[in-house]
Amino acid sequence: MICASMQSFSGLSLLLRGLTGQRGWTPQWRSPEPKAEYDALIVGGGGHGLGAAYYLASEHRLTNIAVLEKGWIGGGNTGRNTTIIRSNYLWDESAALYEHALKLWEDLSRALNYNTMFSQRGVMMLAHTVHDAQVFKRHVHANRVNGIDNEWLTAEQAKAFCPPLNIENIRYPVLGAALQRRGGTARHDAVAWGYARAADASGSTSSRTARSPASAATDAARWRPSRLRAARYAHRASAWRRRVTPASS
Numbered sequence: 001m002i003c004a005s006m007q008s009f010s011g012l013s014l015l016l017r018g019l020t021g022q023r024g025w026t027p028q029w030r031s032p033e034p035k036a037e038y039d040a041l042i043v044g045g046g047g048h049g050l051g052a053a054y055y056l057a058s059e060h061r062l063t064n065i066a067v068l069e070k071g072w073i074g075g076g077n078t079g080r081n082t083t084i085i086r087s088n089y090l091w092d093e094s095a096a097l098y099e100h101a102l103k104l105w106e107d108l109s110r111a112l113n114y115n116t117m118f119s120q121r122g123v124m125m126l127a128h129t130v131h132d133a134q135v136f137k138r139h140v141h142a143n144r145v146n147g148i149d150n151e152w153l154t155a156e157q158a159k160a161f162c163p164p165l166n167i168e169n170i171r172y173p174v175l176g177a178a179l180q181r182r183g184g185t186a187r188h189d190a191v192a193w194g195y196a197r198a199a200d201a202s203g204s205t206s207s208r209t210a211r212s213p214a215s216a217a218t219d220a221a222r223w224r225p226s227r228l229r230a231a232r233y234a235h236r237a238s239a240w241r242r243r244v245t246p247a248s249s
């Protein structure tokens, strides 16, 4: 869902801004004064928190949402991961969940009007031992039963897919590989920014808070979660969760 007030990106707009010294860009999301009450409060402005805000707004028409972020948007795990996207997980439930996500990724840049740099160049996992080969083949068969693309390649086929691959002159030679051709990479922090601006345009607010770092202590008083009220409350603070103080809702 793209709101009319959101500044849109296109090849032409990028060219025009480039020719005019990059002037005219506006902030992509707000960092407003907090309101006393929200329908939903989300702690953590990573991919999950901002994705939750975006889909609460676009799918469930909930627009009075605040996302509380103590650092910067997309600066958590979302901004420092390996960037791999794939859905070839073993268990039926995982595979279904990740396949749904992969299908969302395929249309996300268009839906958000924001380049997530998603590239389906394929994700190949190399088998170096008999055990690896058995496990990967098990994944391949389970995925194919679920209609998810995953294929077993011989070492030679793996090298044909990725010519720089050294399959022989190494301590643990490559015995084969599992390849998901629809897998690939994306820039996850760009996804967080895309979600942030789309959620913001639909009424949610992405905001900084200062729960932990002393450097932002001035914000802490006004953003102390015990002073905010919400009908729903979600922690999306991931690995930082142990530092989160439970908030009243």
Ligand SMILES: Cc1cc2nc3c(=O)[nH]c(=O)nc-3n(C[C@H](O)[C@H](O)[C@H](O)COP(=O)(O)OP(=O)(O)OC[C@H]3O[C@@H](n4cnc5c(N)ncnc54)[C@H](O)[C@@H]3O)c2cc1C
Binding pocket: 043, 044, 045, 046, 047, 048, 049, 068, 069, 070, 071, 072, 073, 074, 075, 076, 077, 078, 079, 080, 081, 082, 083, 084, 085, 209, 211, 212, 236, 237, 238, 239, 240, 241, 243, 244, 245
């Ligand atoms: C090294 C590494 C490699 C990875 N590789 C991949 C990969 O290849 N593919 C893949 O899909 N996944 C990968 N992941 C996993 C993926 O990055 C995470 O699952 C995902 O980023 C989690 O998103 P999140 O929004 O839950 O957390 P985060 O992105 O960590 O966001 C949490 C946010 O909460 C904020 N926060 C914390 N405490 C508070 C507080 N008290 N108040 C306010 N804000 C707070 C933090 O500042 C942070 O911005 C990898 C992870 C790591 C660490």
